[in-house]
Amino acid sequence: MCFYRYKLILAYDGYDYQGFQAQEGAKTIEGELNIALKKWLKEDIKIVGSGRTDKEVHANGQVIHFDLKNKIEPLGVKRALNSFLPIDIRIKDAVIVDNDFHARFSAKQKEYRYKINYKEEDVFSYRYAPYIPNLDLDAMIAASKLFIGTHNFKGFCSAEIDPRKDCNKTIFDIKTKIDEKYIVFSFIGNGFLKYQVRRMMGILIDIGQHKCDQSKIQLVLEKKDPRLSHRVAPGCGLTLYEVKY
Amino acid sequence: MCFYRYKLILAYDGYDYQGFQAQEGAKTIEGELNIALKKWLKEDIKIVGSGRTDKEVHANGQVIHFDLKNKIEPLGVKRALNSFLPIDIRIKDAVIVDNDFHARFSAKQKEYRYKINYKEEDVFSYRYAPYIPNLDLDAMIAASKLFIGTHNFKGFCSAEIDPRKDCNKTIFDIKTKIDEKYIVFSFIGNGFLKYQVRRMMGILIDIGQHKCDQSKIQLVLEKKDPRLSHRVAPGCGLTLYEVKY
Numbered sequence: 112m113c114f115y116r117y118k119l120i121l122a123y124d125g126y127d128y129q130g131f132q133a134q135e136g137a138k139t140i141e142g143e144l145n146i147a148l149k150k151w152l153k154e155d156i157k158i159v160g161s162g163r164t165d166k167e168v169h170a171n172g173q174v175i176h177f178d179l180k181n182k183i184e185p186l187g188v189k190r191a192l193n194s195f196l197p198i199d200i201r202i203k204d205a206v207i208v209d210n211d212f213h214a215r216f217s218a219k220q221k222e223y224r225y226k227i228n229y230k231e232e233d234v235f236s237y238r239y240a241p242y243i244p245n246l247d248l249d250a251m252i253a254a255s256k257l258f259i260g261t262h263n264f265k266g267f268c269s270a271e272i273d274p275r276k277d278c279n280k281t282i283f284d285i286k287t288k289i290d291e292k293y294i295v296f297s298f299i300g301n302g303f304l305k306y307q308v309r310r311m312m313g314i315l316i317d318i319g320q321h322k323c324d325q326s327k328i329q330l331v332l333e334k335k336d337p338r339l340s341h342r343v344a345p346g347c348g349l350t351l352y353e354v355k356y
Numbered sequence: 357m358c359f360y361r362y363k364l365i366l367a368y369d370g371y372d373y374q375g376f377q378a379q380e381g382a383k384t385i386e387g388e389l390n391i392a393l394k395k396w397l398k399e400d401i402k403i404v405g406s407g408r409t410d411k412e413v414h415a416n417g418q419v420i421h422f423d424l425k426n427k428i429e430p431l432g433v434k435r436a437l438n439s440f441l442p443i444d445i446r447i448k449d450a451v452i453v454d455n456d457f458h459a460r461f462s463a464k465q466k467e468y469r470y471k472i473n474y475k476e477e478d479v480f481s482y483r484y485a486p487y488i489p490n491l492d493l494d495a496m497i498a499a500s501k502l503f504i505g506t507h508n509f510k511g512f513c514s515a516e517i518d519p520r521k522d523c524n525k526t527i528f529d530i531k532t533k534i535d536e537k538y539i540v541f542s543f544i545g546n547g548f549l550k551y552q553v554r555r556m557m558g559i560l561i562d563i564g565q566h567k568c569d570q571s572k573i574q575l576v577l578e579k580k581d582p583r584l585s586h587r588v589a590p591g592c593g594l595t596l597y598e599v600k601y
Contacts, residue, residue, distance in 0.1 A: 124479040169480070193477075201477050232438075232446050234369040235414070239480060 114178040124199040126238040147195035167346030172353040220355040246319035266331035268304035313342030359423040369444040371483040392440035412591030417598040421459040465600040491564035511576035513549035558587030
């Protein structure tokens with residue numbers, strides 16, 4: 112059967128959503144995309160995302176794909192969907208791709224960013240950067256480097272994960288940016304497990320508050336036990352920044 | 357009767373609120389303050405604000421006052437209230453003031469800021485800066501200067517206003533700040549009428565879109581007819597930035 116595959120890049124403010132994945136009775140990003148597609152095309156279109164984002168987690172560059180029987184100009188797709196989507200979900204770009212492109216399986220690299228407001232409470236940024244005071248930023252930055260490389264990240268992953276799942280992931284780089292109010296950690300890797308970035312950030316926050324030191328990271332990597340990385344940093348600090356193919 | 361008068365400075369993200377003023381069955385800033393005071397002190401405390409802000413309008417430096425029978429350390433007042441208030445309303449400062457201080461009547465100067473995203477839609481700023489493209493920013497800035505000075509602003513005020521109300525107000529200065537994404541207009545005056553800043557911004561937006569020119573401002577000031585300034589800029593772009601006493 113002949114079809115046209117569309118790749119879309121989208122951004123969302125996830126604070127008021129129960130995550131990416133559609134769930135009966137919950138406000139989700141995928142759910143809103145399904146509703147918008149149905150309103151527009153009067154039929155159910157199955158979408159595939161590059162990965163799920165949790166409750167409250169944002170995206171600057173989430174990627175989805177779906178197939179249409181008829182060819183529609185990509186700019187028309189973008190405009191039509193944006194007219195049906197809520198203001199906190201925006202299609203940034205749409206292109207037609209090869210039929211074998213897959214938003215999830217073709218992904219080569221992902222970047223997640225975690226933003227913390229370390230300065231003072233702020234009603235205009237709490238949705239995007241949780242306020243966490245009294246952090247030793249230098250200690251956090253130094254410790255973050257231990258995550259770089261290929262590791263079994265089972266100890267930093269959701270405890271509910273399928274025990275057969277391959278937890279070996281590579282983090283190519285971790286960059287940090289500090290200004291007078293925020294610190295942002297950028298994690299660039301070939302893929303991330305459920306809760307992985309938030310659990311890595313949880314330990315970095317503990318290190319920043321001098322509740323533990325760098326050796327904790329080595330311990331969790333070694334023991335591969337998620338109970339050791341119990342602090343999960345708030346979802347709202349996390350943004351799926353970019354997916355590369 | 358002996359009492360202690362407290363002056364509080366507060367910030368709020370007004371996007372999810374029906375405005376400052378308490379209303380039966382609506383989520384309001386004053387309503388949340390009343391609830392927090394009641395939870396804390398187990399009694400009803402009457403608060404007085406420097407002025408009302410509309411639905412969706414934010415504050416960086418709203419001021420309120422209230423009286424307590426017992427003396428409580430101001431820092432304790434701030435902390436207690438913040439522990440009972442939702443995260444999008446924060447007490448920034450609390451002090452004890454003279455008994456004749458009045459949040460509304462003692463105010464000498466107010467600053468309102470209006471922020472527009474003129475560049476591209478952005479899910480992380482739509483709550484604080486409406487997206488309004490294709491603006492001639494230079495024309496807007498030049499026209500804004502016509503508002504400076506003492507004028508009868510009846511033509512820029514809510515049509516529902518009491519006809520006996522004194523509509524003479526002085527705008528001391530209007531400053532603008534532009535970066536690659538936003539333009540911010542700061543209006544500094546001795547007081548503002550209901551909808552005044554949003555209606556002034558409405559005409560400035562019309563001028564920026566070349567739907568009218570500067571002469572429209574002079575016409576509305578002259579005719580004093582609010583029907584002539586029918587475009588009310590979105591509430592979410594407006595912030596009560598500071599009140600001076």
